[in-house]
Structures are given as structure tokens and as C-alpha cells.
Amino acid sequence: MKLFQFLMRRSYMPNGHIYRGKQKLIKTPTIKDLQELKNQIAIEEENMFYLRHPYLTFEQSNGHALDLKKNELRMQRLIKVKKDFKDNVTIESRLGHLRHKECWD
Numbered sequence: 001m002k003l004f005q006f007l008m009r010r011s012y013m014p015n016g017h018i019y020r021g022k023q024k025l026i027k028t029p030t031i032k033d034l035q036e037l038k039n040q041i042a043i044e045e046e047n048m049f050y051l052r053h054p055y056l057t058f059e060q061s062n063g064h065a066l067d068l069k070k071n072e073l074r075m076q077r078l079i080k081v082k083k084d085f086k087d088n089v090t091i092e093s094r095l096g097h098l099r100h101k102e103c104w105d
Helices: 002-009 031-052 064-068 070-083 091-099
Strands: none
Touching: 064 070
């Protein structure tokens, strides 16, 4: 049964890679595919409209970071991160557990 399916597969499958090359399978577009493409284009057009006509003007959007105090909050976070320093680490502190039995010395 599996040999028959393998041999019959070759009659309708292209040679080589299925989706590339000279002998490829080309999917015919359906009505659903065309409708999805129209919907995607409509969504992109709507997004481009909102990008072309923003809600705030340049004058209104200027200085919004100062009103929200973003720079001050960023500086506070940086100070908090820089304040916590790690302890000094030496090789002796890392490998000290290996020195518990040095009878060869």
C-alpha cells in the first residue's frame, strides 16, 4: 500500500522543490484569498491615513516628555542601578574550598 502511494505521488507532484524552480506547484487564488488581500490593503490604507494625519500637531507634541517627567524618572532608575555594586571577588575566595586538605605541602 505504501509503495503504491509513493509511486502514484510522482504523477502529480513536481520534480525538485515543490514551491521553487521551473516545475513548481502554483496555488490558484480563491475568492477567500482575494477578500483577505482586500481587507489587508484596507487596513494598511487606514493605518497610513492615521500616520499622515496625527492626532496631535508638532507644537502640541513638543515637550510632552518634560510634562511626564520622563528624564527625571530615567535618572532615578539609573542611580538605583548604579548604586548596587557587587562585592570584590578574588580567586582565593572562589577556590578556597579546595585548600581544606593540603597534606602534600
